[in-house]
Amino acid sequence: MHTDVNALFDALWQDYIEMTPSAAQVQQLLGKGEAIVNDHVAFRTFNIAKVNLDVLAKHLLELGYVPCGDYNFEQKKLKAKHFEHPDSTQPKVFISELLVEEFSQEVQDIIHGLVEQVDEVATTAENFLYSGTHWKVDSATYARLLEESEYAAWVSAFGYRANHFTVSINHLPDYETIVEVNQALKDNGFKLNSVGGEVKGSPEVLLEQSSTMADKIQLEFADKTVEIPSCFYEFAIRYPKADGELYTGFVAASADKIFESTNVKG
Numbered sequence: 001m002h003t004d005v006n007a008l009f010d011a012l013w014q015d016y017i018e019m020t021p022s023a024a025q026v027q028q029l030l031g032k033g034e035a036i037v038n039d040h041v042a043f044r045t046f047n048i049a050k051v052n053l054d055v056l057a058k059h060l061l062e063l064g065y066v067p068c069g070d071y072n073f074e075q076k077k078l079k080a081k082h083f084e085h086p087d088s089t090q091p092k093v094f095i096s097e098l099l100v101e102e103f104s105q106e107v108q109d110i111i112h113g114l115v116e117q118v119d120e121v122a123t124t125a126e127n128f129l130y131s132g133t134h135w136k137v138d139s140a141t142y143a144r145l146l147e148e149s150e151y152a153a154w155v156s157a158f159g160y161r162a163n164h165f166t167v168s169i170n171h172l173p174d175y176e177t178i179v180e181v182n183q184a185l186k187d188n189g190f191k192l193n194s195v196g197g198e199v200k201g202s203p204e205v206l207l208e209q210s211s212t213m214a215d216k217i218q219l220e221f222a223d224k225t226v227e228i229p230s231c232f233y234e235f236a237i238r239y240p241k242a243d244g245e246l247y248t249g250f251v252a253a254s255a256d257k258i259f260e261s262t263n264v265k266g
Contacts, residue, residue, distance in 0.1 A: 002126050005063045005090055012041060015130040016162045020215045020231040022190065023165065029188055030172055030181065037171035039236040040082070040092035040250075042163045043129065044155050046100050048115045053081060053097040055123050056160070060093055068092075071252045076151060076259060077102040082250055091166075094250060098151055107148050110141055114156060133159030138222040154262050157219055157228060163262070164211065169237035170246065178208045178237045185212065193232070193260055200254035206239040206247035209254050214262040229262045 002008040017024045027036050045051050057067070065083040072079050073096070080096035100111050117135035122128060137156045146153040154163070167181075175181050182198050191213045192198050201208045214229035238246040 002059065002063060005085065005087075008059070008063065008129065009038070009041070009091060011127065012130050012162045013165065015132075016165055016231060019158065019161065019217060020233065022212065022215050023231075023233045025188075026167075026185065026190065026212065026233050029184065030167060030175070032174065034173065037089065037168040038091040039166040039168040039170075039234075039238070040094050041165050042094040042096070042234075043160070044151060044163050045095070045097050045160070046111055046115060046152075046155065047079070047097040048100060048112065050115055050118055050120060051123060051160075053079075053095050056095050056129065057081065057083065058124075059129050065093060069249045071096075071250060071255065073252065073256055073259070076256065077149070078151065078259075080250075080255070084248060088248075092248065094255070096151075098149065098155070103148050103152070107145060107152065110145060110156075111152060128160055130161045131159065132161055133157070135159075136222045139224055139226050142221060142226075142228070150263050151259065154229075157221075158230065162231065164232050164234050164258075166209075166234040166236050169235055178210055178235060181235050182210050193258070195260040195263075196254075196257040200257045201251050203239050205251045205254070206241060207236060207249075207251050207254065208239075209234060209236045209251075209258060211235065211258055232262060234258060 043056055060083050065085050067081050068084045069082045077099045078096045083093045100108055114135040142153050145156050178199055193211045193213050198210050199208050211234040212232050214232040216227050217230045218225050219228050241247050
């Protein structure tokens with residue numbers, strides 16, 4: 001397990017930009033060379049004991065993170081939690097897990113087969129949250145998972161790593177609104193996730209989010225190399241609650257649409 005929270009996020013970021021080359025360009029564009037504050041980082045997993053949400057969360061709890069909110073995504077058959085660090089400048093973390101038992105027997109068998117290949121020891125290793133896949137999967141299996149769950153297919157292809165990082169618009173020096181950020185991205189050729197509109201959420205729910213569509217990368221499956229969507233970059237602006245403090249939670253209806261950023265059909 002990491003003992004230093006900054007070391008963990010540095011390692012996650014290095015792995016993430018290998019999967020998401022556009023993120024480094026976006027960071028240049030919006031940060032103009034200044035450091036960008038990460039609002040949150042998200043992970044995906046399956047609700048199978050060996051690799052479930054709690055197994056991933058343990059790495060964060062040991063760094064001082066505390067669980068703060070629970071979320072359910074009935075349509076996508078997921079549940080999630082978010083975690084916060086006592087030092088509010090550290091990114092929040094959003095971990096979701098797929099409710100495997102809610103899928104067809106064939107998909108359940110495939111997922112259990114993947115998880116069986118994971119060495120239990122690997123799940124407690126310092127690098128687990130950016131260790132990638134611990135199994136062999138071929139392109140046909142990926143395609144079969146994709147028929148029932150884009151999320152399951154993504155985890156089968158990419159395993160354990162940041163699914164996305166999120167720019168905190170509140171901390172960007174040159175942008176006041178999410179619409180300005182979105183426009184700058186589009187002007188520079190980045191494609192945005194438009195499911196449910198480019199901006200998810202509203203000042204009324206105290207959070208607005210947008211995201212790029214995932215980069216497409218050549219991924220080596222067990223049988224051949226295929227171009228598939230990898231990871232995306234998200235943007236969030238938070239509004240103050242009645243007590244003047246910025247809202248730190250998540251809005252399930254918006255997160256549901258953000259999940260579409262890795263959609264193959266996007």
